[in-house]
Amino acid sequence: MSAETSAQLRARLDAAVAARARLRGRPLRHTIAALAAAAERWRDDASLRADLPRAARLSPAMIAAVVPIAAEALDAATMSALAEREWGAGAAARPAPPGPALVAHVVASNVPALALPAIALGCLAGAAVLVKSGRDDPLSAPAFQRALAAVDPVLAATVVTAYWPGGEVAREDAALGRAAVVVATGGDATLAALAPRLGRRLIAHGPRWSVALVGRAGAGDVDAIALDTALHDQRGCLSPHAVYVTDDARAFAERLAAALDGLGARLPPGPASVDARAAARLVAAEAEWAPGAAVLGGAGGTVIYEDVPAFRPTAGRRTVRVHPLRHVRELPELLPPGRIECLGLAGIDPAPLVAALRARGVARVCPVGRMQRPPLSWPRGQHAPLGVLLGRRAEPLLEVEP
Amino acid sequence: MPRCVTLEEELAAAIEAAGRGAPPPDFAAWALRVFAHQFEHNAPYRAFCTRRGVTPATVARWEDVPAVPSAAFRQVDLACGPPEAVFSTSGTTSAAARGRHLVPHLALYRASALATFARFVLPDAARLPCLSLVPPPALRPDSSLVQMCVWVGEALARGIAWMVGERGLETERLLARLAAAETSGEALLLLGVTAAFAQLFQACRARGRAFRLGPASRVVDTGGQKGLTRPLSRPAFLRECWTLLGIPGYYCVNEYGMTELCSQRYDSALDDRFHGRSLAPRRLAGPPWLRTRVLDPDTLAPVAPGASGLLCHHDLANAGSVSVVLSEDLGRAVGDDGIEVLGRVAGAVPRGCGLLLADLEPS
Numbered sequence: 001m002s003a004e005t006s007a008q009l010r011a012r013l014d015a016a017v018a019a020r021a022r023l024r025g026r027p028l029r030h031t032i033a034a035l036a037a038a039a040e041r042w043r044d045d046a047s048l049r050a051d052l053p054r055a056a057r058l059s060p061a062m063i064a065a066v067v068p069i070a071a072e073a074l075d076a077a078t079m080s081a082l083a084e085r086e087w088g089a090g091a092a093a094r095p096a097p098p099g100p101a102l103v104a105h106v107v108a109s110n111v112p113a114l115a116l117p118a119i120a121l122g123c124l125a126g127a128a129v130l131v132k133s134g135r136d137d138p139l140s141a142p143a144f145q146r147a148l149a150a151v152d153p154v155l156a157a158t159v160v161t162a163y164w165p166g167g168e169v170a171r172e173d174a175a176l177g178r179a180a181v182v183v184a185t186g187g188d189a190t191l192a193a194l195a196p197r198l199g200r201r202l203i204a205h206g207p208r209w210s211v212a213l214v215g216r217a218g219a220g221d222v223d224a225i226a227l228d229t230a231l232h233d234q235r236g237c238l239s240p241h242a243v244y245v246t247d248d249a250r251a252f253a254e255r256l257a258a259a260l261d262g263l264g265a266r267l268p269p270g271p272a273s274v275d276a277r278a279a280a281r282l283v284a285a286e287a288e289w290a291p292g293a294a295v296l297g298g299a300g301g302t303v304i305y306e307d308v309p310a311f312r313p314t315a316g317r318r319t320v321r322v323h324p325l326r327h328v329r330e331l332p333e334l335l336p337p338g339r340i341e342c343l344g345l346a347g348i349d350p351a352p353l354v355a356a357l358r359a360r361g362v363a364r365v366c367p368v369g370r371m372q373r374p375p376l377s378w379p380r381g382q383h384a385p386l387g388v389l390l391g392r393r394a395e396p397l398l399e400v401e402p
Numbered sequence: 403m404p405r406c407v408t409l410e411e412e413l414a415a416a417i418e419a420a421g422r423g424a425p426p427p428d429f430a431a432w433a434l435r436v437f438a439h440q441f442e443h444n445a446p447y448r449a450f451c452t453r454r455g456v457t458p459a460t461v462a463r464w465e466d467v468p469a470v471p472s473a474a475f476r477q478v479d480l481a482c483g484p485p486e487a488v489f490s491t492s493g494t495t496s497a498a499a500r501g502r503h504l505v506p507h508l509a510l511y512r513a514s515a516l517a518t519f520a521r522f523v524l525p526d527a528a529r530l531p532c533l534s535l536v537p538p539p540a541l542r543p544d545s546s547l548v549q550m551c552v553w554v555g556e557a558l559a560r561g562i563a564w565m566v567g568e569r570g571l572e573t574e575r576l577l578a579r580l581a582a583a584e585t586s587g588e589a590l591l592l593l594g595v596t597a598a599f600a601q602l603f604q605a606c607r608a609r610g611r612a613f614r615l616g617p618a619s620r621v622v623d624t625g626g627q628k629g630l631t632r633p634l635s636r637p638a639f640l641r642e643c644w645t646l647l648g649i650p651g652y653y654c655v656n657e658y659g660m661t662e663l664c665s666q667r668y669d670s671a672l673d674d675r676f677h678g679r680s681l682a683p684r685r686l687a688g689p690p691w692l693r694t695r696v697l698d699p700d701t702l703a704p705v706a707p708g709a710s711g712l713l714c715h716h717d718l719a720n721a722g723s724v725s726v727v728l729s730e731d732l733g734r735a736v737g738d739d740g741i742e743v744l745g746r747v748a749g750a751v752p753r754g755c756g757l758l759l760a761d762l763e764p765s
Contacts, residue, residue, distance in 0.1 A: 274732060277699035278712050278747040282730055286473035289450075315749050 004162070006174035012160050013130060013178050017101050019157035020128035028083050028124065029092040034152035035120050036076035041147035042116070043071035048143040056112040056136050058233060058270040063112070065267060066231060066372075070113035070140075073376050074120050082377045083124055086386040096126025099390040100180030103127040106194070107141070108185040109134025111236040115141035117376055117385075118183065119148075119159055125389040128158040130175060134186075138163040166190060173197065181389050203388055205381050208237040208341040209313045212368055213331055214245045215347030217252055224369030225320075226259035228344055229301065231372040233269050234316045237341045238364075238371050241313045242321045244331055246348075249324035250294075253305040257297035260318055264300025272317060279315035309334055332356035341380070344368040350400055358382070358398040366401040375401070409439050410507035410721050417510070417691060417719065421517030426690035427718065433464035436721045443482035447724050450474075465695070469702070469714050469726040475501035475662050480724045482506055489546035491661045503546065503662045506722035511664040514719035515550045516557055518689045522668035523622055523655050524558060525676035528589070530619070532559035533579060535594020535602070537566045546661045547624065551593055559591055571598050573605045580613045580647070589616035592647070595625040596656075599642075600634050606646040614648035620672070621649050624657040658686045658743055662727050664719035665692040670740060685740025691718040696735050697728070710734045710744055 023031075042048070049067060053060045083091040103125060105118035115131045119141070122129030131141045141161035149156035164171045166186075172194075176182050182198050184191060185205040195202055212225050228240050245252045272280075284302050287293045292307035301318030309323040311334050325331060328348055338361040343350075346368045350357075357365065363382045364374065379385060379397035387394055413427065413436075420426040438458040441448050451457065451468050461467055474480065475491075481504035491501040505511055520527075534551050542548045555562025565576045583590050592599075599621070606612060621643050634642075640651040652671045659666035667686040674682045688694065695704055696711040705711040713733045716726045732744045 274699060274710050275748050278732060279749045281699040281712065282471060282473060282747055285471035285728065289471070289474040289477040291477065
């Protein structure tokens with residue numbers, strides 16, 4: 001793939017757009033069925049499971065845990081419900097509404113398998129799809145396309161997967177210039193480099209984090225937050241970096257540290273760069289000197305108890321801050337605007353918080369333990385997942401999962 | 403009645419003597435003495451060590467003295483006595499996020515700074531007029547770098563002219579001074595932050611002006627990429643020094659220092675050249691009373707030679723505060739006595755003397 005020229009890539013894109021034209025009259029239910037079937041095949045792809053740990057720098061146990069989660073998001077019933085929510089009743093029986101011929105996704109590599117929802121949403125929007133994989137997962141996208149080709153070669157022909165190192169401007173322009181919409185996920189520098197070249201065609205998802213809010217926590221809740229933290233080694237925007245506790249926060253912090261240690265044996269962390277390890281070390285080292293703070297935990301992760309409620313992201317590596325909170329209504333003010341993607345809840349009624357959270361830019365509220373299991377309907381960045389691809393303007397969305 | 407000589411005074415005298423050619427202080431022995439001193443007189447550090455079960459009685463090797471993260475200087479005052487000076491880290495973050503280094507014995511800082519500067523920047527014992535590309539002490543009285551420049555101007559140069567004013571680098575005045583030196587053939591010592599040199603280079607290019615400064619002119623820069631509006635690699639910096647100032651690379655000495663340390667490291671190129679080691683790799687070398695270990699971030703054990711890790715400095719000249727500081731810099735060992743700084747850890751608070759000029763600019 002790396003030897004592919006810009007002209008060859010453009011030819012593949014032209015072919016995908018032509019294939020998409022041949023599918024324009026097909027009801028969405030066929031697309032939905034094919035995507036669901038492909039997800040199951042992808043989930044069971046032995047070579048992918050063998051190769052992904054090294055590429056994604058996650059342990060084999062972690063890959064075994066997260067691959068089924070990624071596949072289950074492409075559940076047929078969920079996709080039908082999403083189509084109906086956005087395109088109206090009976091949408092699955094109709095073709096996708098008129099929309100972009102080609103949607104491009106520039107996928108980050110902090111979390112593997114981000115290509116799956118990217119491909120699925122593009123197909124449901126009736127577009128041909130280009131997925132430019134991230135450096136740490138160039139495998140999932142082609143594996144999914146292979147799976148799709150096995151169940152629906154006509155639909156698979158509308159999907160182009162590619163990888164090139166970030167910053168290759170000529171290649172990027174050749175590929176992304178063809179797309180009506182470019183959905184890009186990445187760091188601030190990556191997005192800043194793309195923004196002037198793509199203008200309004202760009203839908204940018206910059207760095208975001210997640211938090212949890214806990215009332216009286218049961219043992220299951222503590223384990224659930226530990227799992228939410230540990231999955232993907234805390235590298236995703238849905239990973240909690242802070243937990244606010246209205247009950248005994250210090251005791252909760254100690255229980256969470258123990259739970260993370262327990263998980264460390266079952267889901268060992270993957271290898272990390274010196275830089276990532278150093279950043280995590282410095283976060284803990286600083287906390288050790290901060291007034292009102294305590295550093296808890298061991299090999300499975302680090303819990304930093306801080307008695308002043310605030311939000312500061314950690315450096316990852318399963319490091320989470322725990323703060324006491326006098327009242328749940330104080331939470332939204334603590335969250336940096338536009339930087340918090342998901343709020344996990346335990347023992348808290350979300351209803352009184354929804355308006356303030358939406359205004360703060362939060363896109364998703366769910367029970368703890370489900371933070372890393374977003375449905376395809378997740379309004380990432382508060383955008384309607386399908387409508388945004390068609391350029392439909394809408395109020396910022398916040399989805400509350402029961 | 404004779405006064406007792408303090409540990410700091412004794413160490414300062416030993417360092418000054420080393421600067422004059424006497425054998426350097428015995429690092430291992432002094433490290434244990436200094437640790438015992440700090441454990442006794444620095445309460446927050448004593449509490450930190452006690453939590454780890456470490457006391458002077460349990461430490462047999464200098465490598466086992468507990469390291470304090472530089473972030474701790476943002477949280478507590480770590481000093482063994484009333485400070486003679488308080489230095490603050492530079493940065494574009496809020497003042498509350500800046501670190502403070504309380505220095506109870508300025509003479510010790512002065513002794514270390516001057517001896518090291520003389521060795522690495524002035525191995526030929528030249529005494530040159532100094533142009534400072536850092537703010538004067540009136541503008542930044544809390545900068546340890548500025549304090550060092552003052553001492554250099556007093557003790558190791560033929561005077562110092564401050565080329566930074568309230569509104570930043572005074573480019574026209576600097577260019578005029580360089581032109582005068584070029585005409586007279588006078589050699590200069592240019593001392594400043596890398597970002598200020600970048601501004602100077604930009605001004606030269608904008609005017610189509612290049613200087614051929616007198617032989618033995620030299621550049622000392624510090625701060626690296628911090629505060630730069632656009633990246634400037636080390637080779638590009640050296641090329642600009644030659645092209646625009648007429649100063650060859652071996653007369654360009656990069657300094658690495660931290661507000662939290664009283665000793666510095668310097669590019670070894672000039673010292674190596676004057677001692678017949680021109681083929682030695684460029685590295686940041688330091689005085690014998692400063693040792694730097696490269697540590698694995700997870701275990702804080704030394705990494706394999708040449709591997710990268712967190713830089714942990716053990717500076718005897720920090721006897722008045724804390725001697726072992728875990729920095730927020732990544733680096734690797736080079737040769738027997740040097741290091742290479744690879745950059746700041748991602749997410750670390752922006753700081754450093756490279757931001758001295760940025761501090762003067764309106765936000």
